[in-house]
Amino acid sequence: MYGSGILAGLGVTLKHFIDSYVDDLKFLGQRYYNPASLNQRQGTRGKGVFTVQFPEEKLPTPERFRFIPFLLYDEKPDGTHDDRCTSCGICAKVCPPQCIWIKRSNDPVTGRPVPQPAAFYIDIDICMNCGYCAEYCPFDAIKMDHDYELASFDRTSAHIFDKQKLDKPVAYYASLRPTDYAAEELVRAEEEAKKAAKKADAASKAAAPVAV
């Protein structure tokens, strides 16, 4: 029958229309602003309307989500910050659009390079969020942030991130990416233990002849 194709199509739209109320009944007024409902709506079993009511409710960012990079520091017991970055420059070298600038600091007395950056800049108007810096950093010192709410009225001052703006505590990272953090800490601990064992070994070897 001519027109049956259109009618079948309209049937699909009608089904979509009805489906959009199914969840309403299921969650009875709790459909929005409710994490359980959000997960249900956004998953493979969600039916009907799956709108996220941004900004009141936000789609949770997955752990591996990449946005702008940031730098990690360990907090020492006395409250001072210990940068993980050693200014080795690998992130600046691997960065595809070359948006990272690092100034290595030199020891004022010896003039030798110190494993700490004097300055660290990322131009977020160039950054392509590829995540290479985080992937290839051997010290787990630079990671990709989850904060995407960065819209601003002015870019000349706000869009070159300096070290102060990039620095974030390790605890923040641990809260963003718990699984990655746990795995990396495990590797770090192992390496520390190896280093310590080597040191102790060397120390005992060095100490031995003295005893004789």
Added chain:
Amino acid sequence: MIDELSNPDIPVPDELKASVTITTLDKIYNWSRRSSIWPMVFGLACCAIEMICTAASRFDISRFGMEVFRATPRQSDLMIVSGTVTKKMVPQIVRLYNQMPEPRYVIAMGACASGGGPFKEGYNVVAGIDKYVPVDVYVPGCPPTPQALLHGLIKLQEKIDSQSLRDVRWYKSETNEPVPVPVLGPDLMDPRQYQLIKQRALQAAAQAEA
């Protein structure tokens, strides 16, 4: 809505609160403008896909009264520059901007539109649309996720809220000059820079001779 608009400085008797709201002209003017920002159908590159996703059912831009994407600049309030601006395209963008009626707003969506992005070094890429048209909100990211764009739109609403009828530029007596449309010569030429271009070219020639 009533709470949003009411002016707390002027008390309203309790029995009238259900039916009467006193507000300022600025507030109701801005409220009506910010709740119906019509963007232009204007996609340049990758970011345009995320812009379409923002307009689609999951992020649903119509919750902000912005779903009326207009295919003509004459009917739109907002230009979302979504993607890499190339030299070949920039004359058209400026022309479209000039055709938009006031009040008009521009959002630079993504790293490319804001400052050239990963393609900044390229010979056909304009390092940021703000060299040609005034940008109101910059949304960083490559590409910004739909939620990041929505955040940018909320920022734009904040900006609209902060404006006042008394000093907005489109009611001023002096006319708004259109932005001069760039010209494609041996390279992109900004009509405002002709003097400089001539001067530099002569200098370069002198240098080459020396």
Added chain:
Amino acid sequence: MSATAPTVAAVPANLAEHFPAGVVADTRKGYEGYVVGAAQLLQVAGAIRDKLGYNYLSSVTGVDYPESNQIEVVYHAFKTSGGPGLNFKVQADRNDPVVPSLVGLYPGAEFQEREIFDMYGVRFDGHPDLRRILMWDGFAGYPLRKDWKEPFFEEDLKPFASRWPGGDVRRSEESDPFGANVQYPPEFDPYEWTPETETAIYKLIQPKAGNGNGGHLKTDKLIVNIGPQHPSTHGVFRMVVVLDGETVVDLKPVMGYLHRNHEKIGERNTFLQNMPYTDRLDYLASMSNNHAYALSVERLMGVKVPERAEYLRVLMVELTRICSHMWAIGFLLNDLGAFQTPALYAIKERELILDFFEATAGSRMMCNYMRFGGVSRDLPAALRDENTMDFLRDLVNNRLSYAIDELDRFLTHSEILRSRCIGVGVLPAEKAIAYSAAGPLLRASGVDYDLRRADPYSIYDRFDFNVCTRPNGDVYDRYLVRIDEMRESVRICQQVVAGMPTGGEILAGKPQYNVRVPAGESYGRVENPKGELGFYVVSTGKTNPWRYHVRAPSFVNLTLLGEVCKGHKIADVVVILGSIDIVLGEVDR
């Protein structure tokens, strides 16, 4: 079949014998194929097409070799019956490069030759319309020549020395006298310069304008510009159309409005740095782009990809195909006037797939997932509150096939869709092959040519799937081929999810950020959702590619747009364009 197996076969023994004067085998280390003398090119190419059966010219590109003062034009020809291809080159003097045009033999070379003219200044003798294609007429210089420098030029190769160890941040425009990315020839005077940019194209179509309506009525033919800013050009694409009433008499595509210098930047990048840039080619199918690029570099490196990584790659690529076809169908309907509803339904499932990409690779669209010798990350343990494998099984076993069936029910039999699409934009099979059309466009014309079957790469030989073809070659058949292909992709995904080895390596060797790639050339190609995506990479044994060329299916598919649109109504032009399914990031690069 491992990635190291060459696509380009050893030279067929008889070609050099056939043409003893003009053809020699290319003996440079790592190079394949023949070098043909410019004078013999037409004759040799004719023999390659007619006698040897290489009827499909996939890629034409230029390479600049300033040291030997030569520009080389490289052709890759294949057989639509499948199997490896043939690679032949012509060398031209760099100071005045002239090469005979192959448009007469392979019409699909038209835009690609124009691109070489635009980028290298090679003049093609006998080309019907040799104008700049990506840049505008009047632009100074040939940008892809190695000695041409852009205004923001910093160094020949990345990484730049100014970034580390004394990295003082600076915006490039701050040091430029114009505060912008521009440069002008010496003694250039803008006041005395007259614009001539658009005359060439109008001159080209002007003679055909004139009395319309077959001469019965005294009406003028009308030239209409559609784009570059138009809702149904799928981005910044422009068509100059000559109309007789509402009927299209002639159509010329104009592109380059999104030309962002992918190849120039790619030759400055290191091999690895190009990977995230490939995401931005066909931005609806970043995983496939990654795959093609990884394949072409892996072929040079000779890496074997671990088993699990191959499965992950195929899974990602097939999901990408579903995303991309969903998008194509949704927006084809948009072009047909079914504004929004079908598009919204079609891209709903895409969001779920993007969630999966985001959880695995870290980004919705710009996945940057593959590395040379594998992939960057294994699947995450969980996606939101669900186990990832459960999510995947749910997705590929239930959700996607249901969505495709629903879309089918919704649209396929709709009388409006059928009357708008059947018989519109018909592309006969011979023409499709001659114009180097690829992907669903080619298969909808009845040509059974899918690289996954014709020249299998990765582990596609292990999966059971059909190559979908349709006989008529009209818009409706292209739509149907896409629906069929999505079903086949779902089948492949189901086989991947069922057969994926648990655990095991996902990357061969240690992660390396600065890979040295052995010298040589390589052409890696995959069946991208839009068609055959090829990467032609030339390495000199260093960490940066010497030549990095993208054979973009959308770009080559556009060659036949004018031909197909002629005689149709203007409203159909938009639909035909929608059925070709272009992505401007890839057209203009």
